[in-house]
Structure formats: structure tokens, C-alpha cells
Amino acid sequence: MISKKKAKFIISLQKKKVRDEERLFIIEGDKLVKEFLAAKIPVKTLIARPEFLSSLPDDLTRFVNEIEDVSYEELKQISTLKTPHNALAIIPVPDRNLDTNDVLKGLCVALDFVQDPGNLGTIIRAAAWFGIKNIVCSEDCVDVYNPKVIQASMGALLNVSVFYNDLKKLFTSAAKNKIPIFGTMLEGDSIYNHKLDNKGIILLGNESKGISDELIPFITEKIMIPKFSKAKQGIDSLNVGMAASVVFYEFLRKSGRLPE
Numbered sequence: 001m002i003s004k005k006k007a008k009f010i011i012s013l014q015k016k017k018v019r020d021e022e023r024l025f026i027i028e029g030d031k032l033v034k035e036f037l038a039a040k041i042p043v044k045t046l047i048a049r050p051e052f053l054s055s056l057p058d059d060l061t062r063f064v065n066e067i068e069d070v071s072y073e074e075l076k077q078i079s080t081l082k083t084p085h086n087a088l089a090i091i092p093v094p095d096r097n098l099d100t101n102d103v104l105k106g107l108c109v110a111l112d113f114v115q116d117p118g119n120l121g122t123i124i125r126a127a128a129w130f131g132i133k134n135i136v137c138s139e140d141c142v143d144v145y146n147p148k149v150i151q152a153s154m155g156a157l158l159n160v161s162v163f164y165n166d167l168k169k170l171f172t173s174a175a176k177n178k179i180p181i182f183g184t185m186l187e188g189d190s191i192y193n194h195k196l197d198n199k200g201i202i203l204l205g206n207e208s209k210g211i212s213d214e215l216i217p218f219i220t221e222k223i224m225i226p227k228f229s230k231a232k233q234g235i236d237s238l239n240v241g242m243a244a245s246v247v248f249y250e251f252l253r254k255s256g257r258l259p260e
Contacts (some may be wrong), residue, residue: 001045001069002078013026019143019145023092027091028079028081028087028092040063048068053145061069081151089223098165099175100170104163108257109134109135109136109248110138110171113140113206114141119240120137120144121153122153122241123241125153126244126248128160134161136165136201138166139164160252173216179200180199181201181219181220181221184211185205186245187224188222191223192226199228204240208216223247225243
């Protein structure tokens with residue numbers, strides 16, 4: 001049985017301010033929890049129903065500091081989901097510092113003011129799928145440890161490092177090192193005709209406003225995904241998460257890095 005004090009604390013981790021202060025975040029769902037355990041990620045607290053706990057091999061709980069056995073009703077009270085699964089875990093936020101030189105060695109992603117948790121989670125998942133290891137978010141992007149981002153990314157955070165930084169500083173360093181910055185813009189060249197590289201920064205903008213005016217001067221290559229449909233109503237642009245998947249694929253295809 002979980003105490004009221006601990007339940008209250010877990011619920012408080014749904015707020016960014018508390019997550020930042022405590023340096024902790026929540027993951028939920030049988031599959032996601034098992035993936036974090038299998039990856040040997042340190043777990044502060046594992047909270048789960050007895051049947052879930054009994055199904056775990058002993059070696060999967062070696063990195064768990066504390067285990068709480070709870071009923072479904074108790075789990076429901078602390079869950080962020082309308083229909084909770086069988087397990088929830090509290091994970092320490094990893095200590096990661098942005099090493100600009102390291103990030104700029106390959107292909108990375110920069111996100112400008114992306115606000116929707118589902119979009120950020122989708123972009124992280126797409127980056128992991130296509131082997132892009134680093135995402136740098138502007139400081140006003142949605143928090144990567146927001147429970148909705150975690151759910152949408154579906155464990156992809158195990159393979160992608162997400163940083164928050166002043167993008168102007170990152171782009172200034174890129175310019176000094178002659179690293180191209182590919183900005184996704186409606187007035188850009190078709191991504192299918194444009195020369196793409198396996199080194200550089202892919203910049204994606206806000207869901208409704210696009211890339212900030214202050215960042216546009218840093219862009220060295222303007223690219224876009226052409227619209228194939230002739231429909232004039234109902235669709236004027238792609239969701240940023242969907243667009244990211246198309247862009248990532250095309251970069252890898254043209255660089256010859258896709259698996260056979």
C-alpha cells in the first residue's frame with residue numbers, strides 16, 4: 001500500500017516546476033517500464049500491481065531503489081492516464097550537458113518553440129528510428145519530461161539526447177564551423193530536389209508560427225515538403241511531427257545511410 005504522502009508527491013511530478021526541483025520524472029505502462037528496466041536505467045521507485053512485479057526476472061530489478069506493491073485502484077489515483085496500465089516508475093533526470101562540438105559532428109535536430117507534447121514525443125520517436133541521436137530545443141519548447149511527451153515518444157528517449165539551449169548560440173557555433181542549417185519553410189526548395197547532407201542541423205519551427213524571425217538569418221538552406229494534393233481546403237500544411245519523419249527519412253536516403 002502506498003502512503004498518502006508518497007501518492008501526493010508522485011502526483012506533484014506532473015508539474016514541470018516540481019520535476020525541475022526534484023530532478024525526477026514519471027514513466028507509465030508495462031512495456032515502457034520494462035524497456036527502461038532492461039536498459040539498466042536507474043529507477044528511484046517502481047510502483048506496480050503484484051502480477052506485474054511477479055512477472056519480472058530478478059535481473060530487471062537490480063537497478064531499482066524501491067518497489068511499491070499497489071492495487072489497481074491505488075495506481076489509478078496517481079496515474080496520468082485515463083486507463084492506467086499495471087506499472088509506473090519514477091526516474092531520475094539524467095545529467096546531460098550540451099557539448100556543441102559533439103552535437104555538430106553529425107546530423108542533429110533543432111526545435112524552435114514546439115509546444116505540443118504529442119509533437120515533441122513524435123519527433124523524438126522519429127529521430128530514434130532514423131538514428132538521429134541529438135535534439136536541441138529552444139528554451140521555450142515543451143518539457144521533454146512532460147508525461148504526454150514520454151507517452152508519445154514510447155521509450156525513444158533511451159536512444160536520443162534532448163537538450164535545451166539558446167538556439168542562436170548553437171547556430172553561431174555552427175556558422176563558425178561552416179555547418180549547414182536546414183530550415184523547414186513553406187518558401188523553401190523541394191526536399192526531393194535539394195542537396196542534403198549527413199552533417200548539419202535540421203531546424204523545425206512552431207506548430208502555427210513556423211520558425212522565429214530572429215532565427216531565419218542563420219538558415220543556410222531553406223527546404224520544404226511539396227504538397228502533392230490539389231485540394232485547396234482542409235489541408236494547408238503538415239503537422240510538425242509528421243513533417244519531421246518525412247524530412248529525416250529523406251536526409252538519410254540521400255546520404256546513402258538507409259539499411260538495405
